[in-house]
Amino acid sequence: MDKIEKNLLEEIADIHEVPEGAYNIRANGKLESRNTTANIDIVTKKDKPGIDIIIKPGTVNESVHIPVILSESGLKDLVYNDFYIGEGADVTIVAGCGIHNCGDQASEHDGIHTFYIEKDAKVRYIEKHYGEGDGKGDRILNPTTVVHIAEGGYMEMETVQIKGVSSTVRTTEADLSDGASLVIHEKIMTHGEQTAETNFTVDLNGVDSSANVISRSVAKEHSKQVFNSHINGNNKCYGHTECDAIIMDAGRVEAIPSLAANHIDASLIHEAAIGKIAGDQLIKLMTLGLTEKEAEEQIVNGFLK
Template identity: 25%
Template sequence: MEKIDLHDFRFSGSTLGEIPDLRTLDPADKAEMLMSGVDVEERQRAGTYLQVDHGSVHCKSLQPGVEILDIKEALKKYDGLPGHFWTQVDKDKDEFTRAAAENLHGGYFVRTEKGAKITEPVQSCLFLKSDMVGQNVHNVVIVEDDSELHIITGCSVAHDSKGAAHLGISEFFVGKNAKLTFTMIHNWADSTVVRPRTGGVVEEGGAFINNYVLLKPVKDLQSYPAIRLNGRGAVARFNSVIVAPKGSYVDSGSRIELNAPDTRGEVIARTIASGGTIVSRGFIGGNSVPAKGHLECKGLILGGGVIHAVPELMGTMDGVELSHEAAVGKIDQEEIEYLMARGLDEDEATSTIVRGFLNVDIMGLPKELHDVIEKTIAESQKDMF
């Protein structure tokens, strides 16, 4: 991981103003957003938030029961969001959190009403369009008691970007017997540096499902979301699918704290280094009983690259049940030969194995988004081999 100098990027002066109809966006920008799961037609969506560079350009709810605001508007409406804003992430954690705190550009605030079952996903996109622009965002998601929500958030950069930096703070609050599914698709470029900082809390009977997909090049990314299960019976699951081609450095992981009885946590990571470097982290801490946690990190090295798996388990109470499985290796030649014996050539056999390894079925995604990811995997394979 290289030292990032934030002075190399421009953190002011790039705002577009409102875009009422996303279909009027530049075709190249729409294509990049689509590869991040964002539909400019807003079909089968409960709402949309789009930020370009330093400001929100589109923000609206399309279904009752869910509120979507620019974070600056939410801070005004709710008197600074006491009890939520900067409570799950320490603003003095590092230079990136301090930069985001000192110069807030935007970000989304999403809140469900108590008992609301939002059947269609809310979509958001944090887009970097200008060259050498730096973007500070702060997102707050509140899923109130007995409600359900799925957010699809796509982070992307313009196709011809010569460099950009994204600093993103996200804080999640999942109420009693509530459920949040949060799917993040990163569609960066080989000149982008990314520093998300994420924290959240889940109350009694709540569930937090986090899906993370990174299949395109990125210069330098560091991400380590942390979720605390503070209520009895709370559940958290992190699924990630990551590919690092040549020139990409990805330090990514997830942390779950089992702080109440009958809590369960699971971290599942699938990584492929095709010339780049991946540090795959995972931590589960068992601080109450009964509690169960499982961590699984599996990596493939194709055509060079480095994978460093760092699984961590910490039990602080008698009776916690924590386990992990970590493996880094190559495609088994016998598997390739098996498929070749059934009519595939070597490239087809290898591609089939890779697609099976990067199994997104574990994520339980809507079919439309599943198909987008499958298409992205197929395109990424051209670079892998």
């Protein structure tokens, strides 16, 4: 790996060389390196590009890193990754994609991730998206995440896209069985002419299933974001969705969170607020000696922390 690739890896997966535990590093559409453990197997798919990540029942305190990096301009990469999380496992999965594009052609990575979370299993899933490079070519990332959670299962998703992605359509679909829970924290910042679209669909099918979807976003300059979320309460369940957005410059944000209560014991709530940084917040920081630019930066960083 060269310096550019190593930097991408650090940005998206906080790893410097080789991560601990199981990992699968994909660079420019090819396998770069892989490690499996006694409990975590990674198998290359035969029918299409992608891998199966198979985690044995009862596996705890282990992690899997599956970063993808693209440093060649004009590459379009598509992978199907399936995650089988055995009963009672408790693991951390770190995915993410970094694109360095200094050419004129678009670079694109579309990852379709499907999770099969078995009974009482717990997954913490972290996905970071990052783009860089001074080429004119777009950096496009369209992640699709499909989540099936069995009884008592739990998934926590943290998705972060802070910088450098020209266009993204982020689709997440989940269905939850009895007692299953899903927590999603999404953070997006767009600038320049970037566009970002988020689509969440959560089916709360099981008794006492719950979902909590929290999105925080910042749209700067001429960028545009759309936040869609659909929570369907099909049983005794609890659903909450929240979308808070800061607009700056000529940034635009649209929030369309829909709730459908299809069961008498479904309890659903959503909240959204879109606006610019409050003037008094800025003034407070500026009286402490910060310039307006620095004050804004500090508020945005705090908001997305």
